Amino acid sequence: MKNILFITILLSSINLNAQFSYSKAKVYFNDGSIKTGFGKTIFLNNEKIKFKVNKKDKAIEMGFMKIDKFILDGDEYDYKIIKGEKAIQFFKVKQRGKVSLYYSIKTNNSAPMGGMNMGGAGFSVGFSTSTEVYYIAKNDDDQIIKLFNLFGTSKRIFKKIIPLFFSDCPDLLDRIDSKEYRKRDIVEIVNFYNYKCK
Incomplete structure (x- = not known):
């Protein structure tokens, strides 16, 4: 049990260090100017970053x-902007082209598990899992449509977006109908459309 607790604390420490460290950054401002420096994202709301030119x-x-x-x-x-919502957030670019694919990281925290160590002191250990949530847009549209996370079970949204974004590529539709491409292959689907569909 002590080993499990140690590993959990170690992983939490690694995540915190990654979140609070600065990386090389290039920022494109609305006025057309560009600055390079160092930055990090603020994960609480996916709305802001911290940026500085020099360390x-x-x-x-x-x-x-x-x-x-x-x-x-x-x-x-x-x-x-996610279609149907008002908040403006940043999303990581997965594929950019005639159809662009974006994603964000969704973290699910499990309830802590309690226990008692040999000295009688109580402790609790919590675990979290992360998955990529995908969004899609035509060209460089400001609005994006939320798709799904890769481990979700719903296929309804996937079937709904196929004709909206890929109806002008019969070859790709045939591959999807034959189940050569499935929901989990959304990155390959967008890549195929952008580079192999005329």
């Missing part, structure tokens, strides 16, 4: 009012 500078929080998009540690992020 010793004081970081400034910025959001969609000033920023169009940004690149952090080689990953590209765009500010988008």
